[in-house]
Amino acid sequence: MNRFQKGFRWMGIGLLGIIGFISCNNTASKAGVSDKDSLAADSAKEAYLAKTGSGPKAPEQPFVADSNKLYVYLTFDDGPQPGTLTCYNICKAEGVKATFFMVALHQQRKRDGKQLVGMIRDSYPQFLLANHSFDHTMEHYIYFYQHPDMAFNNFMRAQDSLAVPKKIIRLPGNGGWVLQNHVKTSHLVRAVANRLDSAGFNVIGWDVEWNFSHTNARPVQSPEKLAAEVDSAFSRHNEHIRRNVVILTHDRMFQRSADSASLVKFIQIIKQNPNYVLETVDHYPGIKK
Numbered sequence: 001m002n003r004f005q006k007g008f009r010w011m012g013i014g015l016l017g018i019i020g021f022i023s024c025n026n027t028a029s030k031a032g033v034s035d036k037d038s039l040a041a042d043s044a045k046e047a048y049l050a051k052t053g054s055g056p057k058a059p060e061q062p063f064v065a066d067s068n069k070l071y072v073y074l075t076f077d078d079g080p081q082p083g084t085l086t087c088y089n090i091c092k093a094e095g096v097k098a099t100f101f102m103v104a105l106h107q108q109r110k111r112d113g114k115q116l117v118g119m120i121r122d123s124y125p126q127f128l129l130a131n132h133s134f135d136h137t138m139e140h141y142i143y144f145y146q147h148p149d150m151a152f153n154n155f156m157r158a159q160d161s162l163a164v165p166k167k168i169i170r171l172p173g174n175g176g177w178v179l180q181n182h183v184k185t186s187h188l189v190r191a192v193a194n195r196l197d198s199a200g201f202n203v204i205g206w207d208v209e210w211n212f213s214h215t216n217a218r219p220v221q222s223p224e225k226l227a228a229e230v231d232s233a234f235s236r237h238n239e240h241i242r243r244n245v246v247i248l249t250h251d252r253m254f255q256r257s258a259d260s261a262s263l264v265k266f267i268q269i270i271k272q273n274p275n276y277v278l279e280t281v282d283h284y285p286g287i288k289k
C-alpha cells in the first residue's frame with residue numbers, strides 16, 4: 001500500500017465516522033429520545049428479556065417469611081400424568097403457587113411429558129419442579145430403600161433427566177424429611193436420606209394428605225373437609241415445623257371435571273383466609289440452598 005492509498009484509506013475511515021455520528025444523532029433527535037428515555041427503554045427491555053427467559057435472569061430475591069402468616073404448601077406428586085395440565089391451569093387461573101414432584105420415567109412415557117415438565121420448570125417462581133425419583137421405585141419400595149446406593153443413583157438420574165433446578169426431593173411412598181441439620185425419617189429410608197443429606201439435598205415430607213381412592217384415583221375428602229384438616233394442623237400444632245403445612249396431593253386425582261372443581265374450591269377456601277400464604281417448598285424453613 002503506497003502513501004496515496006494509505007491517505008485515502010484514513011480519509012475513508014474518517015468520513016465513515018462522521019456519517020455514523022450524524023446518522024446516530026439524527027435517529028435520536030428524530031425520535032425525540034432523551035438519554036433518560038433510552039435508559040428506561042434499556043431497563044424495560046432487560047426486564048422483558050429476564051421475564052421471558054431469553055435474557056439474563058434477574059437475581060433471585062432472598063425469601064423472608066412473614067412471622068404473622070401461616071404458610072401452606074400445595075404439592076402435586078407423580079406427574080407428568082393425566083391431570084398435570086389441569087392442576088397447572090387451575091393454579092395459574094387462581095394465581096397460587098404450587099410444587100410439582102415429578103417422576104422422570106413418566107416424562108418419557110407420556111407423549112407430552114417433556115413439554116409438561118418444561119412448562120412447570122419455566123414457570124418458577126409460581127411453580128417449582130422437584131424430584132420424585134426416576135421410576136418411583138417401580139413400586140418396590142422396600143427393595144429400593146434397602147439398596148441405598150441404587151436409590152441414591154435413581155434420584156441423581158431423575159435430577160439430571162428432569163433438569164430439576166433445586167436439590168429438593170420427595171421420597172416415593174415415604175414422608176421422610178431432610179433439611180439443614182435435620183434428618184427425620186423411618187429406619188427403612190435412613191441410609192438413603194443420609195446419603196442425600198451429605199450430597200446437599202433436601203427431602204420434603206407432608207403434614208396433610210388429600211387421600212384418593214386406589215380404584216379410580218378420585219379424591220376422598222371434600223374440599224371443605226381438607227381445608228378443615230389444614231386449619232386443624234395449624235391449631236393443634238400438628239405441623240412438622242410450626243406455622244407451615246405441606247399438603248400432599250396427586251395430579252391424577254383431578255382428571256374429572258367434578259374433581260378439578262374440588263381443587264378450585266379448596267384453593268378458594270384457603271385463599272379466603274387472610275392469614276394463609278401459599279408458597280413453593282423451596283421457601284420451607286430450614287431448606288439447604
Ligand SMILES: [Zn+2]
Pocket residue numbers: 077078132136172173
Ligand atoms: Zn409418588
